């Protein structure tokens with residue numbers, strides 16, 4: 001067995017600080033760990049790509065990455081030797097002290113100073129970054145190599161891609177040496193506590209706000225088993241602490257909320273729905289709202305990707321890039337429903353293709369959206385912001401794009417304001433809750449791709465060629481998904497229009 005067998009790593013330390021029971025499960029209850037989801041795998045892959053790009057800011061380093069993440073022995077010994085040899089830059093530099101491992105993204109010698117650099121895929125420094133950096137500082141110091149400076153390296157969202165990615169401009173560095181040093185004793189005390197966790201007995205920790213912060217805990221399926229799956233107090237809309245108050249009073253289901261418990265109007269509508277199967281339909285508010293919409297009605301929805309590392313020229317990290325839209329058109333109240341759609345070719349996102357998929361999308365929109373008539377979206381701010389982005393990037397088309405923005409109306413407002421509520425909508429006013437409540441045959445359950453995240457991940461994988469499914473089938477699934485959203489809006493509008501008595 002390796003002399004460097006570790007019990008605590010930085011991810012386990014962060015787990016243990018969130019909740020010692022979580023660390024206990026990480027260590028001893030592998031049976032409870034949920035399988036890694038596709039989106040988590042894509043997140044890891046994106047993190048690796050970002051890590052590799054960050055290395056280019058400090059190029060030509062020696063790589064101490066272990067062959068297996070279960071055994072860091074060679075990494076620890078190599079790091080020690082290479083520091084002794086005066087190697088300027090070491091990637092995945094590894095340190096060990098009393099059952100605790102620290103694997104640092106980049107260790108760099110700058111003049112006489114030793115710099116520790118941790119790379120993050122985010123666009124700012126978060127509190128939990130300071131926790132894992134403090135642990136790394138502690139291990140490095142105890143192992144005899146305290147860094148002179150500790151930096152977090154993260155993505156600058158003001159970066160704009162011009163030609164090849166320039167890592168020195170893509171990343172920002174923040175000096176957090178003082179914060180890491182100031183937590184030195186705190187790390188030591190907590191490590192002692194966390195290391196003392198033994199296989200038996202399991203820590204007795206109640207569920208609480210810590211289950212959701214800084215990350216949603218992956219063991220909620222186990223610890224939250226006693227919470228009702230449907231209509232629990234944690235589904236109370238805009239609860240702002242009321243859910244925990246009710247839980248502490250041993251009230252778990254919305255139907256158990258006492259009549260004298262103070263609720264907002266929308267919360268009362270939701271609770272009445274659960275208790276008395278009561279709906280809330282405010283016909284006049286809906287009628288007034290719909291009466292200003294003008295025909296033809298264009299029911300419109302974008303799908304987007306938002307890659308951490310910009311793919312297209314003149315775009316920024318995490319910028320929402322539209323790659324698809326669906327459009328249903330209704331020229332008069334009881335007219336035929338027309339459908340139009342656009343789905344970009346992933347190969348046109350190749351920076352060497354000299355093609356511009358966003359320009360293709362604008363041109364198709366110009367053909368499809370006409371010059372007048374309301375454009376109906378569900379949560380229209382999203383679509384409008386994307387169009388504003390396009391308008392900025394393509395000044396030649398900005399006049400037309402701005403006129404399109406001015407035509408948007410938002411179906412979501414009816415449900416967000418509680419003007420139309422039926423008990424089967426639950427706590428959410430999203431189209432994914434509203435549509436199945438109005439038209440159960442149009443739930444999203446029959447679709448292979450059934451949410452925006454999966455659509456985005458699928459298309460991104462097609463762009464970076466990591467996709468290994470059936471391309472034709474997946475293109476059809478993307479088209480079906482986006483079409484469901486806009487057809488759903490038509491059905492919802494028809495329901496509202498009919499009850500408004502126009």
Ligand code: SF4
Nearest residue numbers: 019022211217220223
């Ligand atoms: S679900 Fe909550 S109580 Fe259970 S391990 Fe996670 S954080 Fe701890």
